[in-house]
Amino acid sequence: MEINNNQLLRFTTAGSVDDGKSTLIGRLLYDSKSIFEDQLESVSATSAKKGHDGVDLALFTDGLKDEREQGITIDVAYRYFTTPKRKFIIADTPGHIQYTRNMVTGASTANAAVILIDARHGVIEQTKRHSFIASLLNIPHLIVCINKMDLVDYSEDKFNDIIARFEEFSSKLLMKDLRFIPISALDGDNVVNRSNNMEWYQGGTLLNILETIHISSDINKIDARFPVQTVLRPQSEEHRDYRGYAGRVASGIYRVGDEVAVLPSGFTSKIKSINAGENEVEEAYAPMSISMALEDDIDVSRGDMIVRKNNQPEPTQEFDVMLCWLNDEAARPRAKYTIMHTSNEQRAMIQEVIYKIDINTYDRIIDEKELNMNDISRVKIRCTRPLMTDSYRDNRNTGSVILIDEMTNETVAAGMIV
Amino acid sequence: MSKYYLNYLDELESEAIYILREVWAQFDNPVILFSGGKDSILVTHLAKKAFYPARIPFALLHVDTGHNFPETIEFRDNLVKELGVKLIVGSVQESINKGRVVEERGKNATRNALQIITLLDTIEEQKIDCAIGGGRRDEEKARAKERFFSHRNDFGEWDPKNQRPELWNLLNGKHFEGEHFRAFPISNWTEMDVWNYIKRENIQIPSLYIAHEREVVWRSNSWIPVSEFLKIEEGEKVEKKMIRFRTLGDITITGGIESEADTLGKIVEEVSAMRKTERGDRSDDKRSETAMEDRKKQGYF
Numbered sequence A: 001m002e003i004n005n006n007q008l009l010r011f012t013t014a015g016s017v018d019d020g021k022s023t024l025i026g027r028l029l030y031d032s033k034s035i036f037e038d039q040l041e042s043v044s045a046t047s048a049k050k051g052h053d054g055v056d057l058a059l060f061t062d063g064l065k066d067e068r069e070q071g072i073t074i075d076v077a078y079r080y081f082t083t084p085k086r087k088f089i090i091a092d093t094p095g096h097i098q099y100t101r102n103m104v105t106g107a108s109t110a111n112a113a114v115i116l117i118d119a120r121h122g123v124i125e126q127t128k129r130h131s132f133i134a135s136l137l138n139i140p141h142l143i144v145c146i147n148k149m150d151l152v153d154y155s156e157d158k159f160n161d162i163i164a165r166f167e168e169f170s171s172k173l174l175m176k177d178l179r180f181i182p183i184s185a186l187d188g189d190n191v192v193n194r195s196n197n198m199e200w201y202q203g204g205t206l207l208n209i210l211e212t213i214h215i216s217s218d219i220n221k222i223d224a225r226f227p228v229q230t231v232l233r234p235q236s237e238e239h240r241d242y243r244g245y246a247g248r249v250a251s252g253i254y255r256v257g258d259e260v261a262v263l264p265s266g267f268t269s270k271i272k273s274i275n276a277g278e279n280e281v282e283e284a285y286a287p288m289s290i291s292m293a294l295e296d297d298i299d300v301s302r303g304d305m306i307v308r309k310n311n312q313p314e315p316t317q318e319f320d321v322m323l324c325w326l327n328d329e330a331a332r333p334r335a336k337y338t339i340m341h342t343s344n345e346q347r348a349m350i351q352e353v354i355y356k357i358d359i360n361t362y363d364r365i366i367d368e369k370e371l372n373m374n375d376i377s378r379v380k381i382r383c384t385r386p387l388m389t390d391s392y393r394d395n396r397n398t399g400s401v402i403l404i405d406e407m408t409n410e411t412v413a414a415g416m417i418v
Numbered sequence B: 001m002s003k004y005y006l007n008y009l010d011e012l013e014s015e016a017i018y019i020l021r022e023v024w025a026q027f028d029n030p031v032i033l034f035s036g037g038k039d040s041i042l043v044t045h046l047a048k049k050a051f052y053p054a055r056i057p058f059a060l061l062h063v064d065t066g067h068n069f070p071e072t073i074e075f076r077d078n079l080v081k082e083l084g085v086k087l088i089v090g091s092v093q094e095s096i097n098k099g100r101v102v103e104e105r106g107k108n109a110t111r112n113a114l115q116i117i118t119l120l121d122t123i124e125e126q127k128i129d130c131a132i133g134g135g136r137r138d139e140e141k142a143r144a145k146e147r148f149f150s151h152r153n154d155f156g157e158w159d160p161k162n163q164r165p166e167l168w169n170l171l172n173g174k175h176f177e178g179e180h181f182r183a184f185p186i187s188n189w190t191e192m193d194v195w196n197y198i199k200r201e202n203i204q205i206p207s208l209y210i211a212h213e214r215e216v217v218w219r220s221n222s223w224i225p226v227s228e229f230l231k232i233e234e235g236e237k238v239e240k241k242m243i244r245f246r247t248l249g250d251i252t253i254t255g256g257i258e259s260e261a262d263t264l265g266k267i268v269e270e271v272s273a274m275r276k277t278e279r280g281d282r283s284d285d286k287r288s289e290t291a292m293e294d295r296k297k298q299g300y301f
């Protein structure tokens, strides 16, 4: 199979318990022929042991022992499949107590989110929650699958009702690309193969949509941002004078000869050469990993950002972020945390909780100030030194931060700069 | 379509290079766990790109079970010479001699589990704070939840419930004295991706991966190579077959498959038609449903 110019699409799946998420993923893997014989054998055996007739598709996404014993999924698990059109990475995030935290994690790198709704129940609280997170994380494409259509007689009216209910609340959210598909994960209708039971549905199957949505324009190509990860100094005979700034282009395009500024120092220079591995290239763009050499000998180190001279991010020391608390220890008032932003690291303090969000109603809660696991809130953060930030809406890479507890080294919060 | 996008192999490559550079930036004494298998060879190849034109700044750490394919050792030594990197060998035989571990007995005895102790001892002795592995999430279900930066406590153990969430590209490698990390730059690659990339980049791999004639016995549903370490059981017949290996490990338990694929191109074709996972041929994973997970918790690769 020559699939060498195919793209990679990362998507996350969300649904409340029993909506059929595991069955759907199993169906996608099975119908796209991504299941191996030995996996099939082991799942068939387990299915039989559990008294299923036939193969329980949900078992393909079976994870760790602890969760097998408890019958729940603990965290984000990643699955892979490839079709002749694309390679896919699924961030499978289960629905239960730690749900928000897990979905935020899975959503952070996703190009698309697949949200499941049980056709019998329609839009429920969880649907609103999942949609809110998808919008908060700025996932470019949202695909709503109305599942178990077989249990509502494949009713077009039912499908349209659910869409109407969904659009009622989703108008409050920012969504660039929203689609609805009626499916039956169990029987496979409109997942990989078109359904014969729903002639009224004119759109594509789920796989067809995943294979064709346009993702290359989702990356910000305007604002050139290059966070320096490390400096390469070969000190070999052949490359004695080479000093390369290694990193991954966060956004935008860089060309040899471009006038650039190094932040925070503000020194300017020109790009002398760009390397991608052993090859010298004329231009580099997100998300390429490259190393860049400059014409002038200026001091550049990890945490600095190389940008276009005439398009610079805001140096900000105090800013608002939408913060999702990830840790079971609540935030300590006025405690210091390490903040990671691109390759930069500073100390920071949560100065103020401006409001918390009820993610089921989207209401703002002004009078609660404590941050517990799964809480999403707008907070004011103050850093010891300025960070070179963009807003998360404009740039997922330079608009995101994490907070690390200095006592435990754990990642306790994820933030999106407003 | 705009020309400013990466194809999936380039994107995987870029992600892996990003992770390798983060390891270098965030840790004091990182090493590459080098088994001689294609995944660790791939990681080494990616490290070469990540730091070019500088040398790979990591030593290679080989945990030597003593039950090697001779081809693996030869390959390893050539690579080390070519790259000019340091090689650290942790020897399971030495751990046995020192009484740190006891050899397993019986027909399916392997030194696989023993490797854990040797690995952890070497990590401690050498003050290694990050070991870069070639683990992939598609290999085995216990790996599906593995992070890029995987935290180990000061006993070297992995706690699947207590892993740090990883968001965007922000990797948190902060650790206390005595703790270490495992880093997995090719987490998101599948077996097919690895082969496609090896072919595209024309990466040298040990000849074992390529179909060749070999003496083998049929055991636990695969062809186990005859070697000085293998005890032939009654009823087992030594045969000559054209085989190749899909993974390389302890020679006593790594099964080969019958194959005519004697070029990279043919291997790619064969793998894409393959209906069995690569670890399906390793008897160490067959011992129980959760064999891999149990070993991982103790500190396995």
Ligand SMILES: Nc1nc2c(ncn2[C@@H]2O[C@H](COP(=O)(O)OP(=O)(O)O)[C@@H](O)[C@H]2O)c(=O)[nH]1
Pocket: A015, A016, A017, A018, A019, A020, A021, A022, A023, A024, A058, A147, A148, A149, A150, A151, A183, A184, A185, A186, A187
């Ligand atoms: N009738 C019908 N049942 C379904 C469908 N999809 C899933 N189910 C069933 O719904 C139950 C929950 O499915 P599962 O995939 O485990 O849900 P999860 O909790 O969202 O992962 C199982 O008994 C499935 O067989 C469907 O399209 N139609």
